[in-house]
Amino acid sequence: MTAVIAELWPYLVLVLLGYLPNEIWRVLGLVLARGINEDSEIVIWARAVATATLAGVIAKLIVFSPGALLSIPLPVRVTAVVCGFIAFLAVKRSVFIGVAVGEATLLLGGFLFAH
Amino acid sequence: MPAAGPFNSTAAAFLGGVKSALTSVFFLVLAGTYTGIGALAHDFGLGALWLALSTVLVWAGPAQVILVSALGTGAAPIEVAIAVSLSGIRLFPMVVALLPTLRGQGTRPRDLLLPTHFTSASMWVESMRLLPTIPRERRIAFCNGMSAGFMGTAMSAGFLGYYLAAELPPLFAGALLFLTPMSFLVSTARNARTLMDKVALVLGLVVGTVLTASHIQLDLLWTGVGGGTLAYIIHRVREAAA
Numbered sequence: 001m002t003a004v005i006a007e008l009w010p011y012l013v014l015v016l017l018g019y020l021p022n023e024i025w026r027v028l029g030l031v032l033a034r035g036i037n038e039d040s041e042i043v044i045w046a047r048a049v050a051t052a053t054l055a056g057v058i059a060k061l062i063v064f065s066p067g068a069l070l071s072i073p074l075p076v077r078v079t080a081v082v083c084g085f086i087a088f089l090a091v092k093r094s095v096f097i098g099v100a101v102g103e104a105t106l107l108l109g110g111f112l113f114a115h
Numbered sequence: 116m117p118a119a120g121p122f123n124s125t126a127a128a129f130l131g132g133v134k135s136a137l138t139s140v141f142f143l144v145l146a147g148t149y150t151g152i153g154a155l156a157h158d159f160g161l162g163a164l165w166l167a168l169s170t171v172l173v174w175a176g177p178a179q180v181i182l183v184s185a186l187g188t189g190a191a192p193i194e195v196a197i198a199v200s201l202s203g204i205r206l207f208p209m210v211v212a213l214l215p216t217l218r219g220q221g222t223r224p225r226d227l228l229l230p231t232h233f234t235s236a237s238m239w240v241e242s243m244r245l246l247p248t249i250p251r252e253r254r255i256a257f258c259n260g261m262s263a264g265f266m267g268t269a270m271s272a273g274f275l276g277y278y279l280a281a282e283l284p285p286l287f288a289g290a291l292l293f294l295t296p297m298s299f300l301v302s303t304a305r306n307a308r309t310l311m312d313k314v315a316l317v318l319g320l321v322v323g324t325v326l327t328a329s330h331i332q333l334d335l336l337w338t339g340v341g342g343g344t345l346a347y348i349i350h351r352v353r354e355a356a357a
Binding site: 010011013014015016017018019020021022023024025026027028029030032033034036037038040042043044045046047048049050051052053054055056057058059060061062063064065066067068069070071072077080081084085088093095096098099102103106107110111114 | 168
């Protein structure tokens with residue numbers, strides 16, 4: 001019995017601490033979106049809030065980077081994001097080019113300055 | 116990108132969605148990101164199967180990174196749940212903006228359950244870009260196909276990263292985790308066609324950086340609601356003036 005619990009424990013943790021706290025926002029969105037049409041003001045506002053929140057996530061991942069990314073110094077991470085964005089604007093607004101240039105800058109900077 | 120439709124059947128729309136996922140730039144981004152998350156899960160001592168299940172259930176890169184690192188470092192359960200939940204707030208306005216675009220005449224409420232769960236940044240960005248080119252009655256199938264393609268990619272890459280972890284130099288592992296913010300930034304910028312979207316993006320970056328750096332509680336919530344509402348007000352004022 002205890003062995004079974006020990007084996008299932010990580011999955012219970014996944015549901016309680018990962019799935020439910022995250023999924024609640026999707027379900028709330030489903031409830032709120034009921035009966036709203038796509039041109040309504042609340043949907044336009046929701047799009048603005050979603051875009052700004054996503055931008056906030058980007059900022060947070062750069063400033064407080066997770067895991068191995070933290071070993072690359074902050075100035076390198078910021079420079080890489082800026083270079084990637086400039087390349088995206090310069091080359092036909094290509095997402096691929098933006099990501100590729102950002103990654104190349106990060107690897108080069110990380111190679112030279114990583115602690 | 117040309118229009119992906121018109122599809123003659125639901126199955127054709129679903130397959131069209133899978134194909135659009137596998138040819139999207141997010142295919143590479145998700146493959147790279149989840150290789151990084153797989154390596155992270157390995158380093159923190161979580162199982163490969165556990166990681167695959169977390170991809171199916173949580174289906175949000177930043178939340179999974181938080182979950183894996185927090186569990187691996189032995190953070191308090193309530194702290195983990197709160198951190199995951201705060202990172203998930205962005206999904207709420209995404210679902211609200213997406214579902215009305217998916218819904219058609221004959222859509223039953225339960226048809227929306229799967230797209231709701233599938234909603235994540237990559238799927239949302241690509242849906243908002245591609246769905247307008249697809250006949251309304253095929254949108255849900257297309258969207259489910261695309262999401263299945265993205266999720267399958269992420270799960271496969273998670274396994275790959277998990278088993279490659281020992282071979283992965285730290286600099287490379289860091290570069291994989293950098294894919295998320297870098298690709299979110301340029302793809303959101305590409306989708307920002309109206310002034311409101313552009314203002315929301317810039318305000319979110321600025322306010323997000325300031326609030327995160329000053330360790331404000333609920334920083335993402337304030338960034339989204341504050342920055343987004345300000346961008347919306349600017350859009351309304353300009354419309355009224357026009």
